[in-house]
Amino acid sequence: MPEVGGGRGAIYDIFCISDTGEYFIVEMQNIRQVNFAGRALYYLSRAIVRQGERGDKWQFDLKAVYGVFFVNFHLHDTSGKLRSDIVLSDRDTHEQFSGKLRFIFIELPSFTKEESDCETDFDKWIYVLKNMETLEKIPFKNRKAVFEKLEQMASKASMTRKEREIYENSLDVYRDNLATATYIEQAAELAMTRGLEKGMEKGMEKGMEKGKRDIARNLKAEGIPVDLISKATGLSIGEIEKL
Numbered sequence: 001m002p003e004v005g006g007g008r009g010a011i012y013d014i015f016c017i018s019d020t021g022e023y024f025i026v027e028m029q030n031i032r033q034v035n036f037a038g039r040a041l042y043y044l045s046r047a048i049v050r051q052g053e054r055g056d057k058w059q060f061d062l063k064a065v066y067g068v069f070f071v072n073f074h075l076h077d078t079s080g081k082l083r084s085d086i087v088l089s090d091r092d093t094h095e096q097f098s099g100k101l102r103f104i105f106i107e108l109p110s111f112t113k114e115e116s117d118c119e120t121d122f123d124k125w126i127y128v129l130k131n132m133e134t135l136e137k138i139p140f141k142n143r144k145a146v147f148e149k150l151e152q153m154a155s156k157a158s159m160t161r162k163e164r165e166i167y168e169n170s171l172d173v174y175r176d177n178l179a180t181a182t183y184i185e186q187a188a189e190l191a192m193t194r195g196l197e198k199g200m201e202k203g204m205e206k207g208m209e210k211g212k213r214d215i216a217r218n219l220k221a222e223g224i225p226v227d228l229i230s231k232a233t234g235l236s237i238g239e240i241e242k243l
Contacts, residue, residue, distance in 0.1 A: 015047075021063040023047045028129070032073040040067055040103055048101065068104045070129060075105060082110040082126075115139050217243045 014026040025043050033039060047065040052058070075084070086103040089096045108130045118124045124140045212233045219229045226240050233240075 023063060023065040025065070025067045026070075027068075028070045028072075030072045032071075036071070036075065040069055040105075043067060044101055044103065062100050064100045064102070066102045066104070068106070070106045070108060072108045072130075074107055074109060080110055082107055213239075213243060216240050 013028075014024070016024050018024065025047060027043075029036070044065045044067045048062060051062055074080070084103075084105040084107075086105070087096055088098045088101055106126065108126070111126050111130055113123055113127060115127060118127050118140070128135070128138060128140070212235055216229050216233045216235050216239075219232070220226070220240060220243055226237050229235070229240050230237050
């Protein structure tokens, strides 16, 4: 079932349970989020906790929870990896501790294949998801019927009135958050630039001031009269006498 989070800025969120009880959480995130790893952990942990039952008969028989996160940004500044698969495992032996919790992150900017280069179903799906907003028509329909079905589902013309309202509202949230994120980023860059300039000015002033004092201290040690030191350094006689 789709869940549209008004304050979360995600256009598509999916939470579903398989026939055998496993939980699947799928999210597509366009805007970089603070503590995104923590957010993903929170989502999956909630699905784990919800399985708890009252009474002494329940023996922690948990169903697996899988999170699939499509992100339109790099999780780390040095990351260029398309797919990250995270599980609970022993740090030294890498042996899996439990298969009940699994995170899969797909970083869309790391996918650089063109339509003609997509051979596997995985490539085709990632290509469509990454380029959905700019595609005039869904590709690969002649090779797999599921992409024809996807085009029908993605078409606003095929939506019910309620579905269109949900889509438009979620799209407004995305655009507002994108504009806010852009503004914050630009403001941060401006503040950093001004801060550096101001810091350099202060640093130079402090450096020059310290230099004057060092020169005055050395001249004073050589027995040069205070009034002459004052004229040479610009420091007051009172400041020089304190050195």
